[in-house]
Amino acid sequence: MTADVPILIIGGGIGGMTAALALARAGCTAHIVERSPEFGEIGAGIQLAPNALRILDGLGVLPELAELAVHLRHLVLMHAETGRHLTTVDFGEPFERRYGYPYTVMHRGDLLTVLHQACRADDRITLEASRDVTELSDDGGTARVRFADGASYECGAVVGADGLWSTARTLISADRPVCQEFVAYRGALPARDDAMPTGGNGVPAGPDDEIIWIGPGKHLVQYPIRRGELVNQVAVFGSGSYSREAELTDRWGTPAELDQAFAPCCDPVRAGVALISRDRRWVMYDREPLDNWTTGRITLLGDAAHPMVQYLAQGACQAIEDAGCLARQFTRYDGDPTKAFASYQAERIPRTALIQRSARIWGQIWHDDGSVIPLLRDRILARRGPDDYTDLDWLYQDQTEAS
Numbered sequence: 001m002t003a004d005v006p007i008l009i010i011g012g013g014i015g016g017m018t019a020a021l022a023l024a025r026a027g028c029t030a031h032i033v034e035r036s037p038e039f040g041e042i043g044a045g046i047q048l049a050p051n052a053l054r055i056l057d058g059l060g061v062l063p064e065l066a067e068l069a070v071h072l073r074h075l076v077l078m079h080a081e082t083g084r085h086l087t088t089v090d091f092g093e094p095f096e097r098r099y100g101y102p103y104t105v106m107h108r109g110d111l112l113t114v115l116h117q118a119c120r121a122d123d124r125i126t127l128e129a130s131r132d133v134t135e136l137s138d139d140g141g142t143a144r145v146r147f148a149d150g151a152s153y154e155c156g157a158v159v160g161a162d163g164l165w166s167t168a169r170t171l172i173s174a175d176r177p178v179c180q181e182f183v184a185y186r187g188a189l190p191a192r193d194d195a196m197p198t199g200g201n202g203v204p205a206g207p208d209d210e211i212i213w214i215g216p217g218k219h220l221v222q223y224p225i226r227r228g229e230l231v232n233q234v235a236v237f238g239s240g241s242y243s244r245e246a247e248l249t250d251r252w253g254t255p256a257e258l259d260q261a262f263a264p265c266c267d268p269v270r271a272g273v274a275l276i277s278r279d280r281r282w283v284m285y286d287r288e289p290l291d292n293w294t295t296g297r298i299t300l301l302g303d304a305a306h307p308m309v310q311y312l313a314q315g316a317c318q319a320i321e322d323a324g325c326l327a328r329q330f331t332r333y334d335g336d337p338t339k340a341f342a343s344y345q346a347e348r349i350p351r352t353a354l355i356q357r358s359a360r361i362w363g364q365i366w367h368d369d370g371s372v373i374p375l376l377r378d379r380i381l382a383r384r385g386p387d388d389y390t391d392l393d394w395l396y397q398d399q400t401e402a403s
């Protein structure tokens with residue numbers, strides 16, 4: 001089977017679907033192929049900062065998202081072991097005035113559902129599930145994509161939005177994901193008093209707040225999702241039993257290590273961790289930034305292009321920014337993919353590389369087990385006021401205005 005596809009998007013995740021929507025809104029025709037039998041996401045939460053909401057607003061999906069999301073009031077940073085309050089970021093009126101949007105958290109499944117419905121409602125977008133891309137090539141005039149079942153498509157342009165283990169990226173780089181030797185256990189559970197330490201136990205946080213508990217070699221993130229009906233928790237820790245040989249097995253970063261890592265923590269943290277499902281864990285990977293994402297008519301987007309550790313909560317936000325930028329470049333170059341891709345990566349690589357590197361550093365600052373860095377960190381954090389956004393501007397401000 002062959003088909004002519006103007007723009008093929010590999011991967012129906014947050015990046016792929018947002019890219020299809022952005023390109024369609026710019027007048028292009030896009031076809032999404034997704035390996036899984038369904039377009040969906042696992043049952044955990046996702047944080048969407050103003051830089052992502054700005055793009056999603058332009059695509060017209062904010063009202064649907066707002067119905068299912070929670071607009072946070074504060075981010076409260078606490079010490080996981082001592083239970084000491086470190087700092088608070090006010091996400092209220094001064095934040096919205098500065099960045100134009102609230103800080104939003106939601107269920108990943110809800111986000112994917114809204115994006116999927118918006119894609120299906122747009123005549124310029126078609127979607128196919130159970131389509132596993134195994135091979136790509138570019139002959140200068142067209143790009144060819146082959147599937148596991150032997151079918152192939154000839155495409156005017158291809159966007160590889162196929163995630164951390166991207167097949168499209170193998171055409172551009174021989175690198176592999178870098179294991180950070182940390183794992184996450186995460187999940188959403190019904191909001192109950194014992195699930196979210198709100199206000200009690202000396203924790204200065206309410207039901208619409210996110211709490212991040214940081215400490216040596218670990219952290220726990222807690223926030224409400226789905227209109228506050230569920231609480232999302234992510235417990236992350238460095239594993240002492242990692243080895244290169246065991247990397248792709250589940251012999252390290254085990255549930256027993258999770259309990260051991262959080263054993264020295266204060267009561268609210270241990271109570272939260274005790275409620276997290278042990279069924280599945282996520283290994284923390286990123287990659288070194290690339291200085292090129294494109295070959296001919298094929299480019300990369302989202303985690304395929306710039307996977308990062310999640311400590312700045314920007315992986316999906318950056319995929320969404322990529323989508324907005326790509327569509328702008330298609331408009332600017334009247335649908336010429338090679339010109340659009342060159343301009344897209346020139347704009348996006350410096351920013352995403354900085355965020356990839358900063359996310360690693362932010363993790364080191366959170367997890368440091370020495371005496372100097374935590375002391376300095378805590379003093380700097382204690383000095384800032386809740387509405388001091390100096391260190392957030394570079395992430396959340398409008399990049400098109402800034403450039």
Ligand SMILES: Cc1cc2nc3c(=O)[nH]c(=O)nc-3n(C[C@H](O)[C@H](O)[C@H](O)COP(=O)(O)OP(=O)(O)OC[C@H]3O[C@@H](n4cnc5c(N)ncnc54)[C@H](O)[C@@H]3O)c2cc1C
Binds near residue numbers: 011
């Ligand atoms: C614990 C954790 C917490 C996080 N929290 C946040 C957060 O709060 N905010 C934030 O912005 N980011 C967060 N992230 C990062 C975020 O999840 C990712 O950056 C984002 O999901 C990337 O989206 P994507 O569409 O690029 O890739 P993916 O979500 O990985 O989607 C890729 C899609 O491509 C499909 N695919 C793969 N290979 C093929 C193939 N060969 N053929 C066809 N289809 C294929 C996959 O099935 C998948 O559907 C977090 C990550 C982790 C691990």
